[in-house]
Amino acid sequence: MIYLDNSATTRPYPEALTAYTEVASKIWGNPSSLHSLGSQAARILEASRRQIAELLGKSAQEIFFTSGGTEGDNWVIKGVAFEKAPFGRHIIVSSIEHPAVKESALWLKGQGFEVDFAPVDQSGFVDVDRLAALIRPDTTLVSIMAVNNEIGSIQPIQAISELLADKPAISFHVDAVQAAAKIPRADYLTERVDFATFSSHKFHGLRGVGFVYIKAGKKITPLLTGGGQESDKRSTTENLAGIAATAKALRLSMENQAASASRTAKMKAVILEELAAYPDVTVFSGRENFAPHILTFGIRGVRGEVVVHAFEDYEIYISTTSACSSKAGKPAGTLIAMGIEKSLAQTAVRVSLDADNDMGQMEQFLTTFKIIYEKTRKVR
Structure with a gap:
């Protein structure tokens, strides 16, 4: 079996699974309880928060735990919009955002907010000049992903940070789900970034866990109200x-980042x-x-899902771009935003690599691809 769908989810590190099991079986107290078992749990909670903060070069008070990337994106887009509504009701997101951002923005539109979608060029990069032209006096939020989940384009976060440097009233959110432990931290978490979203299972943690970075002093409407957990922001x-497990996985992934990027880049180059x-x-x-780990391509005239299932017959697992929208059978939204014709966009499949993969697997992938390519000759 060859697994090449790491942008959808990664295999948990054994150390992360051990951390999960140890804590779940031995430290079952509620962190909010006053007794010693609760205090023990609270110490683990805060130690994990500090470790994540240190890895990102931030303070522990700026890290807030969630159930993952989709929750985090929804929270930031909606929470910032409503918190800042008295000062303006205009937000900007890029045209290639993950559905968690894009659909949240469209939902806000139905609530009376105004939304503009910043365009991208033919290669899938946000056009900073055209983004600048969309900014208005009542703009309160700009949201741009760091690494596109469908084709891997690394967005110009530094340039956008410079654009917003003299506009402190505009909150800047970065969806860093596909960036964490994949590209240098400085490329997605500049000092100008106010909010950033992360998901544990994208860097060998577990599904159902994530966190949001919220810069000190920045306001956001609470996601959940109730018991006051996460500083009253997510009860x-x-x-x-x-x-x-998330703290453990992030530490290991960031320690291995340079070696992993080099390894995956070499494998990607061979396939290209x-x-x-x-x-x-x-x-x-x-x-x-x-990004060094994402490669998207298509066979002309052959729909992506056909290619995915053809590889699956050989126990090689890839995807049709975004895992979150693949079952809907829609063409990659990023490719459409790039101006690629719909029938060609529908051919797209994504190979997403990890350090667990090796050159022997790439050779087997390419041998299988040749077989599939020949079998589709009549369709092409």
């Missing part, structure tokens, strides 16, 4: 075991070189300013 009993020899293959992911 619910914390998933302590999952949080401990081989695919270039096929006349009916379109490659949507480039080399420069693209």
Whole structure:
């Protein structure tokens, strides 16, 4: 079995699973309880928070735990919009955002907010000049993902940070779900970023856990009200075991980041070189300013889901771009935003690599691809 769908979810580190099991089985007290078992749990909770904060170069008071990326994106987009509504009701998101951001923005539109979608160029990068032209006096939020989940384009977060440097009234949110432990922290978490979203299972933690970075002093409407957990911002009993596993996974992933990026980039380069020899293959992911682990391509005339299932017959697992929308059978929204014709966008499939993969697997992938390519000759 060859697993090449790491942007959908990664295999948990054994150390993260051990941390989860240890905490779940031995530290079952509620962190909010006053007795010693509660205090023990609270110490684990805060130790995990401090470790994550230190890894990101932030303070512990700026880290808030969630159930994952979708919750975090929904919270920031809606929470900031409503918190700042008295000062303006205009927000900007890019045209290639994850559905968690894009659908949240569209929902706000139905609540009376105004939304503009910043366009991207033909390669899938936000056009900073055109973004600047969308900013208005009543703009309260700009949300741009760090690494596009469908093609891997690394967005110009530094340039956008410079654009917003003299506009402190505008909150800047970065969806860092596909960026954490994949690209340098400075490329997605600048000093100008006010909010950032993370998801544990994208860096070898567990599903159902995530966190949001909220810069000190920045206001946001609470996600959940009730018991006052997470500094009154998200009231619910914390998933302590999952949080401990998240801290462990993030530390290991960031320690291995440079080696992992180098390893995946080499494997990606091998695939790119081989695919270039096929006349009916379109490659949507480039080399420069693209994440080292994501490669998206298509066979002309062959729908992406057909290719995915063809590889699955050989126990090789890839995806049709975003895992969250793949079952809907829709073409990649990023490709449409790039101006790619719908029928070509529908051919897209995504290979997403990890340090667990190796060159032997790439050779097997390419051998299988050649077989699938020949079998689709009549369709093409």
